[in-house]
Amino acid sequence: MVQNELSNHIIFRPRSQRLFHVVEPPLARFSPQVIEIDWDRLIAKRPTVIETTDMIGTTPMYLLKPKILVLLDAEKYPTFRLILDLMWTTGARISEVLALTSSSFIDDGYDFGVILKSLKQRPGRPTKKALQRSPKRYVPIMDLLLQDRIQSYLYAGKFRKAERIFSMARQTVNRHISAVVERVGRAPFTISSHIFRHLFAIHLLLHGRPLKYVSQLLGHKSIECANH
Numbered sequence: 001m002v003q004n005e006l007s008n009h010i011i012f013r014p015r016s017q018r019l020f021h022v023v024e025p026p027l028a029r030f031s032p033q034v035i036e037i038d039w040d041r042l043i044a045k046r047p048t049v050i051e052t053t054d055m056i057g058t059t060p061m062y063l064l065k066p067k068i069l070v071l072l073d074a075e076k077y078p079t080f081r082l083i084l085d086l087m088w089t090t091g092a093r094i095s096e097v098l099a100l101t102s103s104s105f106i107d108d109g110y111d112f113g114v115i116l117k118s119l120k121q122r123p124g125r126p127t128k129k130a131l132q133r134s135p136k137r138y139v140p141i142m143d144l145l146l147q148d149r150i151q152s153y154l155y156a157g158k159f160r161k162a163e164r165i166f167s168m169a170r171q172t173v174n175r176h177i178s179a180v181v182e183r184v185g186r187a188p189f190t191i192s193s194h195i196f197r198h199l200f201a202i203h204l205l206l207h208g209r210p211l212k213y214v215s216q217l218l219g220h221k222s223i224e225c226a227n228h
Contacts, residue, residue: 037206039066063191068199071177071191074184080176082153083166085146087193090139091200091218092116094170094193102159105150106138112147113140118219137219 043064068088075081086097096116104115118135141147159165174192181191197218204214
């Protein structure tokens with residue numbers, strides 16, 4: 001009886017702070033930013049933008065999201081489809097995608113992304129010496145379906161840690177892109193792997209990302225290098 005009364009009056013105090021006690025940070029909630037883009041209007045204005053810019057001759061040709069989705073849907077070969085998805089989702093150069101290994105992808109339980117080695121466009125595949133001296137950058141991959149496809153591809157391929165997951169040259173990828181373009185209808189300009197890089201940059205800018213941030217994701221040394 002006395003014991004029950006005492007138990008009813010026990011005051012529970014929070015535990016004292018321990019040296020390695022993990023304190024959960026307070027959750028900060030922000031209202032999501034909704035950006036609506038009139039893709040039809042942008043597609044209609046694209047020729048005028050290219051022709052009237054101050055940098056005629058140096059402005060990169062580009063596709064917009066609705067057009068690139070048509071190309072992606074037409075690509076049925078899983079390996080090439082994954083290469084195209086990685087280029088337009090991360091802004092990577094084709095040489096950087098072809099240099100990827102299984103250890104390039106990072107999943108820490110909170111975020112999923114890829115570490116890219118900044119490699120300039122050169123014929124063929126990058127050499128080991130070029131890979132060793134190349135700076136690295138991290139690009140998050142937010143698409144959950146793409147995350148799943150990457151992990152499935154890596155699991156099925158059983159790649160060694162330092163083994164490249166795509167065993168082909170840049171020219172092979174570009175020839176395959178040309179074949180897909182022919183199937184869906186000819187384009188007014190040449191579509192190569194580099195188009196996907198331009199799309200990545202333009203898509204981020206349309207969604208309000210700062211130019212400096214976009215430049216960093218692209219692996220540029222400065223904003224002035226934005227055409228490469």
